Amino acid sequence: MRPFEDVVTQHGATVLKVCRAVVGANDADDAWSETFLSALRAYPDLPADANVEAWLVTIAHRRALDIGRARSRRPTPTDTAPDMPAPRADPAARDPDLWDALARLPTKQRQAVAYHHIAGLPFAEIAALLGNSPVAARRAAADGLKTLRNIYREDQMS
Template sequence: MKVRPFEEVVASHGATVLRVCRAVVGASDAEDAWSETFLSALRAYPALPEDANVEAWLVTIAHRRALDVGRARSRRAVPTATVPDRHDERADPAARDPDLWAALQRLPLKQRHAVAYHHIAGLPFAEIAIILGNSPDAARRAAADGIKALRTHYCKDEAS
């Protein structure tokens, strides 16, 4: 069986891919996800086995690219009309709770980073491991040890 030209694949499955993209990211970003899907598919298409379910393959790619587009959208800066002149205490943890900040500063560097990345930034341990140059288990352990140390030091500081 001869492999169909990629243009035929796009024509046959383009509408399905667009529906998947709309379902995942909504109408506003669906076209970007659709384009990303077919760019990824075009690169991988020559290696696709002849007996592969092309529609299922494209739906899988579409789902992943739509998630990527959604993540990118959530990370974009939101413009504002005015910039506040006053100091925002939320941006400065030491201004809100200097004792907690001092306890956090006493942690070893990897523990401090693991606590901040996971509990403040909300990153998963797999990503923290990449940043810290260790395994996800080591990142999880560093965060747990950091929280344990904070409970010990911070609670003692509060009591005194």
Template sequence: MRVRPFEDVVAAHGATVLRVCRAVVGPVDADDAWSETFLSALRAYPDLSEDANVEAWLVTIAHRRALDVGRARSRAPVPTDAMPERVAARADPATRDPDLWSALSRLPTKQRQAVAYHHIAGLPFADIARLLGNSPEAARRAAADGIKTLRKTYRKDEIA
């Protein structure tokens, strides 16, 4: 039987779960993924072993729920009054001033996830490797490559 109330788990790890959700699906769908994460976690929480790493467990659930929310969003029809004459061209990401989330979203999937799980959620590479289905060394390399790319493409403040 769990001694720690689930409300305390939400309070302790809610911000981390939200950051992971934002990194995986972006800020628009992050709230839905966060809610889905804690609904799933609430159902499974009574059966979680006492010695489990609750944060890693929640990040795993958040990863899966965020992917589910992203998939559902991509399949949803978008209503329009009329078909456009032609598709508007997207601005080249290299020519605009990217913020962190757009820079992060341009990383390859495994790099983006490794950066988010390690640098945003604070998970060790062994846990990240299990999430990504690779070795801890590959997870470490993906995170390092992602950070290297972000350092080249993202500038928080321009110094004149």
């Protein structure tokens, strides 16, 4: 197997072009470096008959996508802070008995209803908080609302 330095010399320009095409000039150098770091680790296991350029282009494409994804998750500086969303209305202001009714729900139902309908969290985040799946979190919220309706019905008849 030829020295890795020769591989870098022979294919470095092609890899840089791929990186520039995928993530642009600003992040291309980082993607190029990440490509060759990954390639260096895997190079000893590369079959002798492998197409080295295609192998490197595949790695470059993946590393460039990783860097692009990381860039999209970074905060973007702005001159002004965005407006804060309006606070959610306190449901107890409309119906003071709501907190009592919520307290009577089973724990997971109460939490799912509170997290989704009061705090506005999506079911994927609720699932992480409750230690279950998004489907189970959705079911707990639905069951909680059904139970709340029954509690209100019972309270109205009393």
